[in-house]
Amino acid sequence: MKRVTLALTLALAAGLSAEAADAQTLKTVKDRGMLSCGVSQGLPGFSSPDDKGNWTGIDVDVCRAIAGAIFNDPTKVKYVPLSAKDRFTALQSGEIDVLSRNTTWTISRDTSLGANFTGVTYYDGQGFMVKKSLKVNSALELNSASVCVQTGTTTEQNLADYFKANNMKYEVIAFATNDETVKAYEAGRCDVFTTDQSGLYANRLKLAKPNDHMVLPEIISKEPLGPMVRHGDDQWFDIVKWTLFAMITAEELGVTSKNVDEKAKLENPELKRVLGSDGNFGEQLGLTKDWVVRIVKAVGNYGEVFDRNVGAGSPLAINRGLNNLWNKGGLQYAPPIR
């Protein structure tokens, strides 16, 4: 009996004193042969599965681009659908390697969660959707309204701030998932549905009669959405950060998924640097020299990704607006690759 207890104790002690998973995310991903990517539970345009179970969307393309850069195969991604309230725990616990799930960059999330934002994939802002039959034209007419919102989001806090700042009363009904929220809005439990404006357009497509609903003009917050990685692995942080920058740089230089092979042959010094025939930036990241070529082949440049998922080429048809390149009136700007 004593011997059994002792053996058990030793085994437990050994298990417990093993240190937390080491910081080499890239190695872990390579060994696993798969990138584990946290996405939403279904937000058209950002991350949602189609009828065959294939995931599409801007956030999904970020995952595909990272997998493309590492494995030269954008399909080597395992998608982990997460609710808004579970997403950070999944990242902290190591269940996912990167969180690419329409997550707003805020200081508290950047500092207290043990995770870092790597960039902004989509500049968004919070808006409101109402039934046209309510005859409301502005968010300032929403006094005493009932508002459906997804719990655990910045949306919930902005909502409280906005109504308080404008001295309006409201009733909040918070649901755990996006689908539950939309369903309650459609069932008439609330007058208003609020989330990031892109999400409003995306969710409107899910409603039975999209044209009976309208998005109000007010944008009440800044919602820069971007991917997150865990603290403590700078190499992995760099890879995720520069994957997005590579997509933006490719758009700047006019490199698309169709012409990338021809562009790589040109004698343009900047193109040679970016596309890897000159310098070894990719290797410094822990990737290969042709990392940008791989990314562009996997998903295209940022403009292609935007158009395909949320822009003109998609049912959402959202304007580029703030998400245009810096030299075309938008905010998307990548530091130089040199």
Added chain:
Amino acid sequence: MSTGARKPPPQIALKIRRILGGKAGWNGVAVQFAFAAVLGWIGYEIVSNARANLENQHIAAGFGFLRNNAGFDVNQTLIPYTGSDTFLRVFVVGLLNTLVVSVVGIVFATVIGFIVALCRLSPNWLLSRVGEIYVEVIRNLPLLFQILFWYLAVLAALPNPRQSISLLGITFISNRGLVIPRPVGESGLEPFLAMLALGIVGSLALRFYARRALFRQGRMVRIWPYVLGLLFGLPLVTMLVSGLPLSFEMPQLKGFNFAGGSRIIPEFVALTVALSTYTAAFIAEIVRAGILSVHKGQMEAGSSLGLSRGATLRLIVVPQAMRVIVPPLTNQYLNLTKNSSLAVAIGYPDLVSVFAGTSLSQTGQAIEIIAMTMGIYLLISLLTSAVMSVYGWRVSRSLGA
């Protein structure tokens, strides 16, 4: 060799040896202490390991966040709460919401459960079949499904506030919930309450006196006219003297919603209905088993004394059945309380939803928040068990068992 009488070993040491060591004596005690030390050490390792890892990853730790501003609103609060209150207050708000739905659910579940059990035991063929069908349907469907059913069924059936169903023009039912006039205390409230309390105390004293007269001297004392007078007459007279105790704030449709009045949100209704009907199916079976466990000779003895079926059940069978019923009934109460955490599916702001859900994702402090939530559920459950144990003990004692 000493010939003096042997001293008896010290009682306390003996007791410790017997409790801890069992047959193994002092060796056993040593093993127990070693085991406790190992358990303590494992606990310490787990805590310090978690702390070190959180530190390494720069994840905020500790309970300081409870003093921070929560920054979000909750749609049912039993105590005043706004978005600028702290997370600690969110915790209390959520806890109260959990408790209110549990208590109301337990009351309804018990009442429905007893009624269904009596239906099943009834000699009336139709009643007993209805009871049987109720139990078999309800207890064989998943609870989450039933909660969603009630929520979506309630919402779908009700009109929007502008076309709400009005009862006498003072109570309104719509898909925003049930709006009733809100009682507001007036100057007559305090004397009214004082007289009501006096009436209740007086009635209890009368009942005590009547029972004593019955048991000691075999006299039946008619007390109900006095009780009526004390409970209703006294407060009524006070009202005439010092004015109405309450006035009512009437709900009025303003803009999107009702202003004024009190409101019961549909999430609460759906959750309470689902929890109480579901648990009632189990309670019905427990009550039926309890009643069947009482020998049928008791029933026959009751009717041979000329008692009606109802009186036999109430005075003879149910008190004996309670001994069998109480322990599993406690389990059902605990289940109902714990099942109330499914509220998160329909947006009812219970503890799990607002604290272990929203607050967790706002602060990211999973370990602290989950530990607090688990701790409070454990405490609620232990308290419920304790109360039910005392009740069970009293039931057994009154039967002389």
